[in-house]
Amino acid sequence: MFLSQLGEEDCGNPRIEFFKKCLASHNRDIVPNTTCVTELVSILMFISTSKYFSFFFFPQVNFFHKFNFEFIQKFLEKFVSFLFRCCLQLIVDCPSAIQEELDLIRALGYLEEFGVKILPLQVRLCSDRLSLIKDCLAQLSTNYRQSAKLLGLANLLRVAGDDQMERKGQVLILLVEQALSFQDYKAASMHCQELMATGYSKSWEVCSQLGQSEGYHDLSMRQELMAFALTHCPPSAIEALLGVSSSLQTQILYQAVNCQLLPSEGGENINISGPSSQSADLLYWTTSKTMKVLSNTTMTTKAMLHAVSDGQWWKRSLTYLRPLHGQAFGDVLKSGPGENAAVEKQGCHPFYESLIADSYVAEVSFFCALNVVCLLILSSKLMLSYYYSLQIYAHLAPCFKDKCHPLYRADPKELIQMVTKHVSQYGYTDWPEEITTLINQLHYYNERLLDFTQAQILQGLGKGVDVQRFTADGQYKRETILGLAETLEENVYKIAVSLAQRYNVPLWEVYMTHLEFLFTDSGLSTLEIEERAQSLGLFETLKTSPETLHEHMVKYVYPSIEGRDHQRLLYYFTLLENCGCSEVVKHAVKPETHIRLLKKFKAVAPGLNYKKLTDENENPLETLEPVLTSQNILSISKLGPKIPKKDGSMLSPSSIYAVWLQKLFWNGDHHLIKKIPETMDEWLHAYDICSKYFDRLDPDDIVTFIDEITFSSKAVTKLPVEARIEVTKKAIKAVKHISEKSRKKPSENDMDDAESPSVTYEETLNHLQQSLAHLETLTHSFITYLKNSEQDTLQKYGYLYDLSRSEKEKIHDQAVAMCIDGQPLDMVQQLLQVAVGDLGLSPNDIVQCAIKKIVCVLSGNGGSSTSVKDPLGILEGIISAVHASVEKGERVVSSDDLLEWLRPFCGDDSLAVKPRIRVLQILEQAFHLSDEDSKLLVYFRTQAVLRACWPETKVLILIAINGSIRLFLCKDYMMKCWFAIHGCDACCWYGN
Template sequence: MKVLSNTTTTTKAVLQAVSDGQWWKKSLAYLRPLQGQEFGGVYQIGTRANEGLEKQGCHPFYESVISNPFVVESEVTYDTYQHIPVESLAEVLLRTGKLAETKTEGEEVFPTTEVLLQLASDALPNDMTLALAYLLALPQVLDANKCFEKQSHSALSLQLAAYYYSLQIYAQLAPCFRDKCHPLYRADPKELIKMVSRHVTLYGHEAWPEDLAALTKQLHYYNERLLDFTQAQVLQGLRKGVDVQRFTADDQYKRETILGLAETLEENVYSIALSLAQRYSVSRWEVFMTHLEFLFTDSGLSTVEIENRAQSLRLFETLKTDPDGFHKHMAKYIYPTIGGFDHERLLYYFTLLESCGCADLGKYAIKPETHVRLLKKFKVVASGLDYKKLTDENMNPLEALEPILSSQNILSISKLVPKIPGKDGRMLSPSSLYTIWLQKLFWTGDPHLIKQVPASPPEWLHAYDVCMKYFDRLLPGDLITVVDEVTFSPKAVTKLSLEARKEMTGKAIKAVKHFIEKPRKRSSEEDTEEAGGSGVTYADALNHLEQSLAHLETLDHSFIISLKNSEQETLQKYGYLYDLSRSEKEKVYNQAVAMCLDGQPLRMIQQLLEVAVGPLDISPKEIVQSAVTKIISALSGGSDDLGGLADPLHVLEGVVAAVHASVDEGEELVSSEDLLEWLRPFCANDAWPVRPRIHVLQILGQSFHLTEEDGKLLVFFRTEAILKATWPQRQVDLADVEDEEKRCELFTELLEASHQEVEFQHLVLLLQAWPPMKREYTVTNNPWVRLATAMLTRCTTESKERLGNEVLKICRALYNTEQMLPAEGVKELCSLLLDQALLLPSLKLLLESPDERLHAMALDHITAIAKVNDSNCDQELLSLLLEAKLLVKCLSTPFYPRLVGHLLASPQPGRWDPEELAQQLWEAGHEAEAGSLLLAVRGTHRALRTFSMALGAAQLWVEHAHPRPPPSPP
């Protein structure tokens, strides 16, 4: 006590002797590092080598007593060139703070927590014992978490945290004297952690005071973390790609990892998966289900091996506890992976469903126990059957059965099919099975009944006789199906002779009559099948077969023979389709409509209807009306099939032409009035586009000599359709278009009201839809000239070039029609175009006219052009100049080189002849130009095209083309 008193007195004296009593506070402020900075110091050297805290850092003195120690190199290396500070800044700060606290005799307490935590963090990698001492000196026990949480999560750091809290808990439960070393600090840390953990767990957190309960929670927390880390290390040792850090922190990843480990055949890995599942509360049921899924899908084991392993692991004792979950997992994850031909595995699959109580779960078309019975039989009699396809509710089960049917298994399988539902949900009948087998038997044979595929008529008849032996197994409706297949299918028409088909049908009729006269005793099951079937009786079957035979007789008709023997593929197709039709009303009707859409004569359609077995009660008029309805639907944007023809208007032209020809021949099958009546609603409906309606009316007008009233009506429809599209507010009636004068008034009214391009386009349609004007008009009063004038003067300047081309298109559309513009009209239009600086379309109009005066005008304009560019020349203009034979007259213009270039680049023998053009040049006195042109046409290199060479070539060509007559004899 005396020593302590002397030390205190001495310290006070030293501190009071300093003139500035606040020096230590300034030093503290200077020494305290900024937030986030390292303190630096002695412990930093070599720290990085043990950052992960994988080894226990210690002083070299204790190296021999610690397993796997870490010693800082600088502690054992005596390097005179490396300065190692005796103290770290944190230690200086702590000492100075304590000195200040001593000066005030405890009145001002120095906050040591931050410094102690930093010292502990710095010391941990190098001297864990010292770090623990710093932590034990903390004023608040729980503040140590700040240090522990900053460290790398290693087994050593987690053990240290658990040891720290074990020490603190033990010290609070059994306080020790401070004047001597308590045995607590010499105890084995592992044993201490185990003892304290067991003690606090025995009573639970609630049994302890609040401050102690907080410590027990931390101990439990770090124990759990340590256990997690240890098991994660085990996982890492398995080399299965487990992310240990993520496994420790992510619960979802932890669960998925455990279930993933269950997907193995390695016993040690599987055991670890079970252990982890128990540790982390992952359902044992899930682990077993995952393992079972693995066995089925990815294990590579045979079905027997899967069964043995599942039994040895006793999986199903647990899986049975949740039948619903088991059923869902099996159906979703396992069933899709089983092949339809793997009957053994499918049998095991359905056996599991049955044994685990899943029979009443789900909406089964077939119960699991039924699947089991079926598979046991199919394994024996039909090993090549795709069982999944057979039982797929979206597939036809008969399609799955057909490939494996034979004479050896048909009887066995026919006893099984009543347990199999069809696509409609009803159970299959043995009759339906025999139906598909007999078709297969007839066409492909059977190893025991028909050993070779038939090829000749006698062989086909023999095959049919074999099939007939099984007709008594068929319901009437199925019997019809079989006979139709062997007599009226595409294969039958192609492979069998007509006589053979007749004979087969006759035999079927005799068999049906026999069944009617002597009905055999039928089982109750067969009676149920017949009652639940289509309701077809043997009497119905007899009527059907008799019509088939009557239809076959019509195939000898001269009209049908002419179709089949025709050289035209289309007519052959008609004969083929009629053969297949069996004179069924719907098929004959559809074929007749198709013929009408193809534009076939109505007389041919009438012959088809007359030849077919009737009465069909179908007239050619009905056929044409149906065809027109289809065309109207296609024009209106519907999806009606027009026989592969893309353009409905083209199809309509064919139909109208056929009706027109029929009317001209006086057949009185369909009249023009009928067509107009059917088409009028479409043409009058302003909901549809204008152009198709106009085209329809034009087609009618071109094909029929309409009465005056019909003609007026046609013009009215055309006018009304156009006006409704562009001028809906202008109501038009028949009086507005009944004569030329009225139409001119209407045109003038609409022209004055038009200012937009779309309106002018519809005025073009209007003039085209009206009959040609008969009155004589001055050039400026011509409707077409007035329309072009309005277009060019009223529209915006941005669209002038496009409008010039539109005027050109309008004039071209009038060529070779009654409305073609006279030369004066063309001249007037060209003047208008020139006024708008539209030289190119103006030149084209002048050159396309046959009038020489207009050609001369074009040449005048061409001669006046000083420079050729895209605004006054293009390929089309050059072609027009060559066609007009104006090459010679353009010789002195800038157009001549372009004309020659175009002539060479686009040789068109049918339109212009280079030699003829060269002759024109020669005759005009341009011998050198003629020769140069000939040399260029013949491909002579430009370097050789000299003046003398060109002149010589021209002279030589003239001599060959126009040889001199031989001199007369003296």
């Protein structure tokens, strides 16, 4: 590194001279990478700020003694800039380190513009970069106005590191403080608004300073500043800021009313001034003198009474309050002597005569005054209805001349009812236009009055109804009415029904909502729900729309019912049946069938989850199994044909018996098998009891039951092999006996139908005989070896073979698994030999299948990737097993077979090269490859190496297998690598 080689003794070092030549030549090839450029910048900074500067460029002159320091510094700065410009010409890329150096260079120029004298090295070593910003502000009083340039300088100096928000906040705080020191409130406000917009919490102090500045007259902005300061200040400052904020709020209120009444020393002069001049006194009059005023109550009261009794005080107070009331009152006072000629003089109390010299009143109709008085005595809710009723009555029966007519003494409510009834009875009368208008208005305000009255009733219920929204928002009104229907309170329910009729909300929706509430949230028992629904007469209306009723019940009510609540479910389906919903039910089981099933299950199986039983996504036999007993099996089996399965078909009694017999065999029963079997004799006794019910099982259900007790995980764990063999033998004998009985007892149908059971029993016998033969192989030495092995893997093989029943598919899968696990081929061959029957499987088939699975995983196809984690390692194990088999002289699988199976994968150019190379390498290590396969391996290796560095490169197989051409390619690409490392252009090489 250049910097490490530069010391005090290197004043005339040739390397330094070479370094100077490099700068003069501007040759990019000499400094080809970023690291060298960064080092070069460091050298220049070191040289330019140390004594090496004089030795480096002026070896014969003691430079620092001949010239004054200021000249040296100026020359040095210019020369540093020159050196850095030279360095910039060497930079090709621009990572963060280089960018930081460039920003530092630009920052030096900014500092010089602001008049800050500092060496580059001092800037680099400065830990508190914010102090440089402070120095810029201290140089000139107006520098704070150059906010954009100062923020740019802060970015270049990396103030506050990489936290841009913190950097901007710190600089803006400095600008606000500087602006406040020169009382430049406009600039301070602009920067404070920017701080508040960014949410910089540390700026609360400068914001509060500006908010408390009396010279800043924008009260609303000061209020915002104080609010921001209160939000972000520490708890200790809250009290003081609240006092200032309160004072500021008082100023704003005084400014809003455009007056300010403060007592003077003589008690006569009223000081009207702007809020800014009185801000210091506002807090005084609102807070600091409170205790003093309270302690001098008597004196204060006397002074107040003395002021109020003074007529001049009243006159001046009214004058000051005049702007609050507009100009009408002032116009009366300023009216000329001739302007009141058309009005009468108004007498007033002697106390007020000093205020108004001549008071007059305009002449008005006493009839109108009578109407106004009548309206004022009414409730505000009746006013408009009463007014239009009065007008209609007066038009129909004129009585304006009689000021004491009984009309004006009548009860307003009675008058409204009488007029409304009259115009409603004669609604089709050809009224005059003016009366028609009044009638329309009367109807309109009657409706509004009724709305408001009912809204008041709702509000009185305490249900949180928004009265104004209820009268204006139709959707809210509908939702409120339906919400009120969800109650057990009679008065609330009646109000909901009344409102529904009033506002045309369908009663069907109200009744449906109430019914849903009864089922879901009322907390009532089923009997109580039934009684309430009957007493309210809900179903007469609900049954008018059975399809909608069924939809609502299925969507909202049925999910809320617990599956074991048979009484509630029974009422639910009874309700659907009575309302005519059977026709719209698309499920296989209709409400009528549900009712029959529930009545039966309620009696014989109260713990049954009926909803799960009838769920299309559940297995009904699994749901029935927990509740089946010897006492209810007969009743439940008869219900089987009415219970649907997942596929849409119905359960058979035989399948229900089969499930119960499995439960009986394993768990016993309180009546038939009182103790869970443990010994072989007990297991055989349990089987004998179960076999008594074989005549109620179909042949396929017999197979299901026997397989469960002989070839399930539970059977392998609990029953000895001898017991399983004995059970199977007994089952074969029992099936033969049942088959003979079925032949001797044909059905009433034709003979073809009579023969079908015997065919089925024949298949059952074949299945059981296969099971027996397989059980007898469990005593084979190979299977015994697997089961008794200390290795978990071998024990698992024995367990899987036990469960397989020598079925071809299971044996095949187990053999492939053993092959993938890397087991010897002779073990796979023994497994195939022990299995019962001619399965048509050979070790060659098993290995080929395993190879296909591995190739499938390597190719990225199929779903085998989840079970095969290391395909190449597994493949290597298979090939090793095959190699070991070949070495032993076994002719199970040959190397040619492996090459034949793997060659298509290795020759597929669309697949990745590395796994194909690895496959060939594994084959090469285990077997001797043919000449063709060896060339293929060389080709793959060549292609893999080239594509790793040059992905677009394609190599023909003829080129790859030719030694001389490969050598030429190797040299050519090595040269390209050399050029790439040294940053040179290959074209220059080939050109020379």
